[in-house]
Amino acid sequence: IPSEFLIASPILKKLNEAHFEAYFVGGSVRDTLLGQPIHDVDIATSAFPEEVKRIFTHTVDTGIQHGTVMILDHGEGYEITTFRTESGYTDFRRPDHVRFVRSLSEDLKRRDFTINALAMTREGEVIDLFDGLNDLNAGIIRAVGDPTERFGEDALRMMRALRFSAQLGFTIEEQTCHALATLVPNLEKIAVERIQVEFEKLMMGKNAAHAIELGITHQLFNYLPSNMRHWRLSIWQDIRHDLLENQPVTIAGIWSYLAVKSGENSHEVNTLLREWKLSRTIMRTTTAIVPVVYHIQAGIIKAWDLFQVADYQDTLLEVLALLPIRSAVIGEVKKILSDLPIKHANELTINGQDLMAHHIVPAGPQLGQMLRRITEQVVTGELINDRQVLMNYARRWRDEQN
Numbered sequence: 090i091p092s093e094f095l096i097a098s099p100i101l102k103k104l105n106e107a108h109f110e111a112y113f114v115g116g117s118v119r120d121t122l123l124g125q126p127i128h129d130v131d132i133a134t135s136a137f138p139e140e141v142k143r144i145f146t147h148t149v150d151t152g153i154q155h156g157t158v159m160i161l162d163h164g165e166g167y168e169i170t171t172f173r174t175e176s177g178y179t180d181f182r183r184p185d186h187v188r189f190v191r192s193l194s195e196d197l198k199r200r201d202f203t204i205n206a207l208a209m210t211r212e213g214e215v216i217d218l219f220d221g222l223n224d225l226n227a228g229i230i231r232a233v234g235d236p237t238e239r240f241g242e243d244a245l246r247m248m249r250a251l252r253f254s255a256q257l258g259f260t261i262e263e264q265t266c267h268a269l270a271t272l273v274p275n276l277e278k279i280a281v282e283r284i285q286v287e288f289e290k291l292m293m294g295k296n297a298a299h300a301i302e303l304g305i306t307h308q309l310f311n312y313l314p315s316n317m318r319h320w321r322l323s324i325w326q327d328i329r330h331d332l333l334e335n336q337p338v339t340i341a342g343i344w345s346y347l348a349v350k351s352g353e354n355s356h357e358v359n360t361l362l363r364e365w366k367l368s369r370t371i372m373r374t375t376t377a378i379v380p381v382v383y384h385i386q387a388g389i390i391k392a393w394d395l396f397q398v399a400d401y402q403d404t405l406l407e408v409l410a411l412l413p414i415r416s417a418v419i420g421e422v423k424k425i426l427s428d429l430p431i432k433h434a435n436e437l438t439i440n441g442q443d444l445m446a447h448h449i450v451p452a453g454p455q456l457g458q459m460l461r462r463i464t465e466q467v468v469t470g471e472l473i474n475d476r477q478v479l480m481n482y483a484r485r486w487r488d489e490q491n
């Protein structure tokens with residue numbers, strides 16, 4: 090039993106003492122049995138939300154309409170979810186109704202895959218109603234119940250099947266795979282935000298290449314958000330090949346890498362990121378990095394380019410490592426980055442105030458132009474970053490202009 094479960098076990102005990110059932114469920118049980126680190130401890134109980142709230146003093150209604158109450162315990166938060174069934178899947182996505190129930194088996198039955206439908210008591214006993222342990226040992230992703238029905242209820246499960254195969258290196262069981270091949274167009278109906286989470290986890294998985302191959306085989310990429318669905322097949326084949334060796338480790342890395350692979354111009358890249366509803370931070374990082382990577386791929390390595398992405402250099406290096414770029418080239422990029430005389434414009438020994446105070450340039454567009462020029466000269470090593478040198482340069486430049 091992992092320490093995370095031991096720490097949370099008083100919570101289960103408290104529910105048990107109030108005559109309710111309580112179990113660890115979901116990904117944390119699966120990962121524990123695989124001997125992998127766990128992220129979040131999910132707890133399921135026969136107690137209804139109001140009953141949970143009566144048992145514990147500090148609770149937060151994080152998702153009470155779905156049966157989830159958060160318990161605050163010594164600074165830790167635990168999500169406790171009432172056993173539930175789901176029904177009325179219109180539109181091939183999320184259920185219209187959830188119904189709270191007292192039976193664990195009803196709750197496990199609504200879960201997506203057998204390996205995700207295991208429960209564990211606080212003593213470490215595993216409850217395995219769907220042969221999930223066998224599938225876990227054999228490395229198989231198998232839908233709970235009839236796969237066509239299950240994917241028909243919620244199309245996101247197909248994306249999740251690929252995501253788990255990427256993370257765990259598991260194969261998708263034949264019937265489950267067959268249902269996926271048939272129903273994959275339903276992915277079009279899923280909200281971008283939900284697909285995004287699973288797609289990003291897929292890209293970061295150790296076996297991402299295998300999952301991309303499954304996606305190619307079953308034409309899954311034709312149903313993803315944005316203009317990505319019109320990408321040539323060869324782009325995905327290249328991606329599969331790149332990901333065999335290593336995988337992105339950050340969200341910004343994923344999207345910068347994909348944007349580069351798209352081969353699109355900055356306008357199209359912007360559209361891609363907007364349609365995937367990515368955050369402003371990711372958009373800023375990606376749109377800065379992509380043109381620089383294009384330059385590097387074309388054999389142009391400029392200090393000025395690298396200066397402009399100095400804030401994002403970890404992401405840049407992450408992307409370069411994924412691409413088929415010679416290590417000597419990456420070495421050169423790293424050297425230029427570490428040798429940059431300055432990494433930010435604010436490291437210059439003069440600023441706009443100085444230029445105005447000494448009546449070299451008045452406020453206005455000329456000022457910005459001159460600062461940019463000076464920054465460029467310092468970054469490329471033409472000028473040293475010395476106050477007197479820069480002031481003299483500015484004066485000379487102004488005199489030449491007049």
Ligand code: ATP
Nearest residue numbers: 114115116117128199200201202205206243245246
């Ligand atoms: P991770 O380690 O990435 O969090 P996880 O298995 O915990 O993986 P979650 O998305 O956190 O995945 O979901 C928790 C559990 O809820 C799953 O293990 C599964 O039992 C159930 N579940 C989640 N999404 C679905 C879905 N779309 N359909 C059916 N069951 C689901």
Ligand code: MG
Nearest residue numbers: 115116117129
């Ligand atoms: Mg989880």
